[in-house]
Amino acid sequence: MTRMALGVAYDGAPWLGWQTQPGGRTVQDTLEAALAAFVGSPVPTVCAGRTDTGVHAAMQVVHLDSPVVRPDHAWVRGLNAHLPPSIAVRWARPVPDDFHARFSATARSYVYVLRVDPVRSPHWVQRAGWSFRPLDLGAMQAAGASLLGEHDFTSFRSSQCQAASPVRTMHALEIAQRGRFITVTLRANAFLHHMVRNILGCLVYVGQGRHPPEWMAEVLAARNRAVAAPTFAPGGLYLTAVEYPGFDLPDLDATAEIRDNL
CATH class of the missing domain: 3.30.70.580 (Pseudouridine synthase I, catalytic domain, N-terminal subdomain)
Incomplete structure (x- = not known):
């Protein structure tokens, strides 16, 4: 074999x-x-x-x-x-x-592509998430910073998640805007079931002004999925990188390919 x-x-x-x-x-x-x-x-x-x-x-x-x-x-x-x-x-x-x-694998990266537009675009259906309300980029960035480091991510975990532990380490969470698009890039040692999409739901709530940035830390600390926002749509989410130190593999990072070519 x-x-x-x-x-x-x-x-x-x-x-x-x-x-x-x-x-x-x-x-x-x-x-x-x-x-x-x-x-x-x-x-x-x-x-x-x-x-x-x-x-x-x-x-x-x-x-x-x-x-x-x-x-x-x-x-x-x-x-x-x-x-x-x-x-x-x-x-x-x-x-x-x-x-x-x-x-x-020691780390994985995902990119979520979010289109901000009063009217949905048929060209981006199932390729990007959509917010018809304007989003406050600075508020979203401040909220996302609360998730950096090692935490119990139970509040962002699906009820169907089979992981033995809800503790994960978020190495990076970057939010940037290019025209009508906002990209959220997340890198962690591993992710729970629906974790990225549940984080996105909360970030969008903050961006739309439904909650202040400090709310994200409160959701994280609650360790209760019921206090977080609904799970966001799957169509904007891309697995872009997997890291294997010590193994001779081709370039495993397609993050820029998705994030920087909108």
Whole structure:
């Protein structure tokens, strides 16, 4: 067996998230079907982060144990020949047996793209979140600063979250504006189920003036999901980077690709 790592990108709009489901309309099911066709037998996969329905990935990392040895470029071209246009393998690389797409990762980054416009744009449906009210960028930045560092993020955790602990370390949270778009870039050691989208809901509430920036710290301290804002829409969320110190992998950071090319 040869352990392979794949860099995978996908448009999440057509899919019911990453994780396999009985109906089969997930990214994992589709990728594994392509792998079976390419390798000649079923090959299970493990990913860096299980994205939800409608969430995109500019850089998802997957590992698998292959019964065949093929050149790296053959993996990319061969798998993409069996994948729909909304999913693409960007690179392939053999890795040591102790590499694990999920447990070897030390940090992950997401970018949320938010369009601020009185009228919704049909061109950005399922590609960006939307606020029809103006947003106060400074207030959002002040609120976001409350989340930096190690905290119990129970207030931003889905009731379906299966993580053993709600404690996570937020390394960076940057909010910037370019024209009609606001981007929120988050980097943490790991994320809880719906954590980014629940944070976005609170940031938007602050930006719209429904709560002062200090409210974010109060929500965090409450450790109670009921006190936070509703979960924000999935269509603006992109997994953009996964970090694996010590492993020789291609560039794993697609953050600028999403954030800086609006």
